[in-house]
Amino acid sequence: MTDTEPADCAFCAIIEGRATANIIQIWHDAIAIRPRRGGVNDSHVLVIPRTHVADAGTDPAVTAATMARAAELAAQRPASNIIANVGAAAGQTVMHLHLHVITRTKGDGIQLPWTAQQEAERAAWGVTSRG
């Protein structure tokens, strides 16, 4: 543990083997785990850098590297959302950067901020058959 890794950080505890988790994948710079409560659906994983940084705004390089790992997972899924909650007011509950990756299927009813306006946006960009 370094002085940037608070002793009470739940994710540092998992990375250092002081706490258990359902670990999905391990890389040299990150891990992927299941949320403690099961997540939004069975596909939901958290991609977490081994380096303790508070959130996605703290260190762009660490955030970028973590995003590359989330992108690897997204590439294995037919469709997904990758979401960073930056700060408590944005829904961040553990103050160690983590990216949520959630597989999506058409009509699954999962809410995002713009669900209601999506069709209007699609039309505004002149998008037709491309998706």
Added chain:
Amino acid sequence: MTDTEPADCAFCAIIEGRATANIIQIWHDAIAIRPRRGGVNDSHVLVIPRTHVADAGTDPAVTAATMARAAELAAQRPASNIIANVGAAAGQTVMHLHLHVITRTKGDGIQLPWTAQQEAERAAWGVTSRG
């Protein structure tokens, strides 16, 4: 335009100056623009790589670099969500990678997939005063 940049890509058209947009910021590798329809709230921007890649799963390096730019914007905001919709079933409307950055304030009512379970998750991780 290269053969990886489709002639009908709305974001390539903006990047190449063939279409207008409300451009917020320009970097050597990315731009940030306002959504055509105004977005979820006045803070909503799209961070778009100059390189045409279809989505966040296409090229982890491009995705990571774009995430670093989104992280710069997040660092300037008190709280925010950074969201990639990967594929049409995940809400992606323009098939050129873009990351949504949305400023959040407590009680703003913006929906994310886990809004309802957030408190349970917080408790499950043993988070008390940190979040």
